[in-house]
Amino acid sequence: MAAHKAQTTLSALKQAESRCNTRGTRLTEKRRQVLTGLLDSKKALSAYELTDYCRDHLGYQLPAMSVYRILEFLEGESLVHRLDLAKKYVACSHILCDHEHDLPQFLICKECYRVQEISIKRNLMQSLNRSVEEADFKLASQQLEFDCVCSDCYE
């Protein structure tokens, strides 16, 4: 299993900047700061935790409304993923990769909110989809989220 080289905050920011430039969008100062908060924390944070991050690390209170808008923007640029299950947001772990990644599945530690972005094998996803279809439902998205406990957190 090809382990993914951890992305450093700095190089990820650089890559994020250039990706925005390419796409004709702007990675403004506040957007960069929110992304930095997510990258540095190495875990999923809520919008309100990000306002705290700004207050504590940057010395100003970024309004929650702005954080939500900024997260929405970053998600649109595929720099951040929104985790419905945890009601938190996490930096994409593939910012440094050029290629579009497949729809990811997220393993979310419910204790510490570390997040692992994995790609479930195609045939496993197929079986899952088949099971769902047998019940006359369809998965709303192939992007799945699983409530987990990470290795640091299980006793």
Add this chain to the structure above:
Amino acid sequence: MAAHKAQTTLSALKQAESRCNTRGTRLTEKRRQVLTGLLDSKKALSAYELTDYCRDHLGYQLPAMSVYRILEFLEGESLVHRLDLAKKYVACSHILCDHEHDLPQFLICKECYRVQEISIKRNLMQSLNRSVEEADFKLASQQLEFDCVCSDCYE
């Protein structure tokens, strides 16, 4: 696939009553009413929707706090499942079965909140658990919830 005979509200209530008696707990009037609301609606409801149900169908306003406590009780009796993903609650579809059912997986229609309680095949769950373990995480529970669209709701 052995189709599950749909449970009627009345017989489910009867069974719920006797299950509580057996376990030495009490299915009080309000608890019965909340369970009735869930059974009749045939879909997942939020706690607040259940207070509305009482106001509209029973003529009194059951406080949200009470609804939450009652739902907690009903969940403890395995009469109701709490759906984290949808932030709603649904009557167990196996109240009429005597046997303890396996940990279920829930397919939740994100449009209409119809819920299908399924049992994913053992080997599929094993593969899934293996995938998660490869990432050094563990599923927090084998009870999974999937965001879906039901057959009534897809265009």
Add this chain to the structure above:
DNA sequence: ATCAAAAATGATACAACGTATCATTTAAGT
């Protein structure tokens, strides 16, 4: 440089879900 339009951010109010705490009512057991 100036001005107008668009983009980004801020302020405020509110909605939905949920918990904590204490008071009151109801049922159970003696």
Add this chain to the structure above:
DNA sequence: ACTTAAATGATACGTTGTATCATTTTTGAT
């Protein structure tokens, strides 16, 4: 009837998120 425990009610608050309108900042053309 009395005491105790269980169930319910009232109130306040916390967290996540949206709706709306105001203000600031950028951009682009003149």
